[in-house]
Amino acid sequence: MALRLYHKQAPPLGDLEREVMEVLWHDGASTAQDIHEQLSDARGMTLSTVQSTVERLSRKQLVHREKCGRAYRYRALLSRQQLLARLVAELVTDFSSTAPRAGVGVVDLSAGVDDSTLRQLEAWVADTRRARRLEDGA
Secondary structure, three states: OOOOOOOOOOOOOOHHHHHHHHHHHHHOOEEHHHHHHHHHHHHOOOHHHHHHHHHHHHHOOOEEEEEEOOEEEEEEOOOHHHHHHHHHHHHHHHHHHHOOOOHHHHHHHHHHOOHHHHHHHHHHHHHHHHHHHHHHOO
16 A cells, blocks of 8 residues: 555644644634734734635635635634644554554554543543444444
C-alpha cells in the first residue's frame, strides 16, 4: 500500500493556515478583516493574503463561510482537538499500514509528555472505544 500524504479529512496546514485557525478557535466566527486585524501586526501581511488563506481553508473543508453583507464570515468546522486527533490518527494509520511497528513511535514520543496529557489521551481512546461499542450495539 502506498503512503498517503494528503487527506481531505485532515489536510496538512501551513503556518499561516494554523494561525488563522487559532484565531477562529479563539474568537469564533470572523471575517477576513477581523482575522487580518489579529494577525497583521505580527506577520505584516495584507488583507488579500488573509482572504486567500481562509478561502484555501474553506476548500480544505476546515472552515465554513457564510455571506454577511458584502463580506464572508468564517468559522472553524472542527475544534483544535478534533483536527489534531484526525491528523494523529491518519499519521499513525499511514505508517502502521506500511511498517507494522510504526505505532511504537507514538509510544516513544509520549516519553516527553506529562502525565496529565497522557491521561487525556487515554480518556479520548476510552471514549472512542465506548462510542464504537454503542454504534455496534454491544
